[in-house]
Amino acid sequence: MENKNAMQPEKQAAMRILSGAGELYVLISLCTKMPFVMCDPDTFDDEVFIYEKEEDIKREGRRFVDQKIPLQVARVEKKDFLNFYANLFTMGVNCVVLNGYMPDMYKLQLSDMVKKPGQKLPNGQIWVENPGLHLTAIYFMQEVRRQKLSELTDELKEMQEEILADYEKGTYVAAFHENNGVPLLKQKNGDVFQPVFTDILEFGKFNKDNQFKAVMVTAAKVPEILAGEAKGVVINPFGVNLQLPITKRPARKEQEKQKTESEEKA
Numbered sequence: 432m433e434n435k436n437a438m439q440p441e442k443q444a445a446m447r448i449l450s451g452a453g454e455l456y457v458l459i460s461l462c463t464k465m466p467f468v469m470c471d472p473d474t475f476d477d478e479v480f481i482y483e484k485e486e487d488i489k490r491e492g493r494r495f496v497d498q499k500i501p502l503q504v505a506r507v508e509k510k511d512f513l514n515f516y517a518n519l520f521t522m523g524v525n526c527v528v529l530n531g532y533m534p535d536m537y538k539l540q541l542s543d544m545v546k547k548p549g550q551k552l553p554n555g556q557i558w559v560e561n562p563g564l565h566l567t568a569i570y571f572m573q574e575v576r577r578q579k580l581s582e583l584t585d586e587l588k589e590m591q592e593e594i595l596a597d598y599e600k601g602t603y604v605a606a607f608h609e610n611n612g613v614p615l616l617k618q619k620n621g622d623v624f625q626p627v628f629t630d631i632l633e634f635g636k637f638n639k640d641n642q643f644k645a646v647m648v649t650a651a652k653v654p655e656i657l658a659g660e661a662k663g664v665v666i667n668p669f670g671v672n673l674q675l676p677i678t679k680r681p682a683r684k685e686q687e688k689q690k691t692e693s694e695e696k697a
Contacts, residue, residue, distance in 0.1 A: 445529050445537040448483060449544065453509050455481045456488040460569075461501035462576035463671045468524060468569050476526035476538070477566060479519060481507075483530060491532045500577055514632075516545045521630040523566030559604055559647055561629040564597035568671045598666075598675060599650050604628040606643035613658055614643065616668055624665040624674055625658055636669040654680035 449455070458480045460467040466479040482488035488504050495502055507515050519527070519541055527544065529537045548558065571590045575583070583591065605627050606614050615623040627648070628634040634645050648656060653664060654677055663676040 441537055442539065442543075445539055446544070448529065449512075449539075452483060455483065455507045455512070456485050457481045457505050457507055457515075458488065458492055458495070459503050459505045460573050461503055462573045463569050465522065465569055465670050466519065466524070467495070467500070467502055468522065468566070468573070470570075471526070474526075476540075477524050478526040478528050478538070479524050480528045480531045487530060487533060491530075494532065500573075513545065516541065517548045518632050520547050521560045521562060521565060521632055522569060523562035559602050559630055561597065561601045561603070564594060564601055565629045565667070565671070567593050567597060568666060568673045572671045572673060594673070595675070601629070602647055602649050603653070604631055604634040605646045605648045605653075605656060606634065606637060607646050608643050613656065615658055615661060616665055622662045623658075623660055624663055625661040626666075626668045627653065627664045628667055633667045633670055636667075653677060 458467040459465065469478050469480075470476070471478055480488070480492075482491070485504065485506070492502055492504065525541050527539045527541055529535075529539060567590055571587060571594060574580075574587060580587070605625075608614065613625055615625055617623050626637060628637065631645065637643075638645075646656075657664070657677060657679040659679055661677075661679065663674060663678075666673045666675065
């Protein structure tokens with residue numbers, strides 16, 4: 432009887448390559464500073480491209496550069512493999528293409544390669560991720576910055592609406608400093624935005640020096656913690672760097688106080 436759970440020989444070979452590799456090479460989008468993601472038109476898998484050899488990725492990556500897609504090559508060392516794959520989960524990616532467009536190309540489902548990161552973190556923190564929002568934001572920013580559009584296409588407008596809908600349903604990681612409060616990021620035009628993060632891994636990019644504490648906050652609560660001078664939030668500033676205009680709202684106690692004062696004046 433055939434074992435339906437048996438791994439196909441090609442898949443076994445691909446898994447052996449990945450487990451035995453000392454390093455891998457990945458295509459990085461210059462528009463997002465994240466692994467370049469492409470949707471397979473047949474399977475609708477959300478894919479990233481990795482290669483065994485640097486010369487192969489440079490050669491095969493030219494097809495995207497010829498399409499005016501700005502990319503660069505990044506090397507991932509073996510000690511960083513698990514963190515790299517964990518980051519793909521939080522990005523909403525589900526498929527890894529090994530040696531894309533080459534004779535020995537193989538597509539692997541991410542869930543077959545590694546286990547999804549657990550939900551428990553130190554100090555009682557809750558694992559937070561927003562893969563749907565993160566993925567749509569990646570596709571959106573890859574196109575907006577590649578084309579340098581002055582006006583969004585209908586397709587990008589739909590993506591923007593999807594981003595806003597997903598954002599409103601999410602829980603995020605915000606940064607907080609005990610002495611200095613929340614950090615703010617100043618733009619070239621002078622506007623400031625408050626960073627929020629789709630997941631703890633994106634927060635870690637921002638908090639390399641461990642200056643900040645991670646605070647979990649729902650989208651509904653973000654306006655209450657927003658700094659008065661902030662024009663809104665910037666999602667994953669070291670990644671997709673997506674700005675959303677959010678208006679500050681007083682905390683509930685302050686709202687009740689304002690309501691009471693208004694009633695007294697009336």
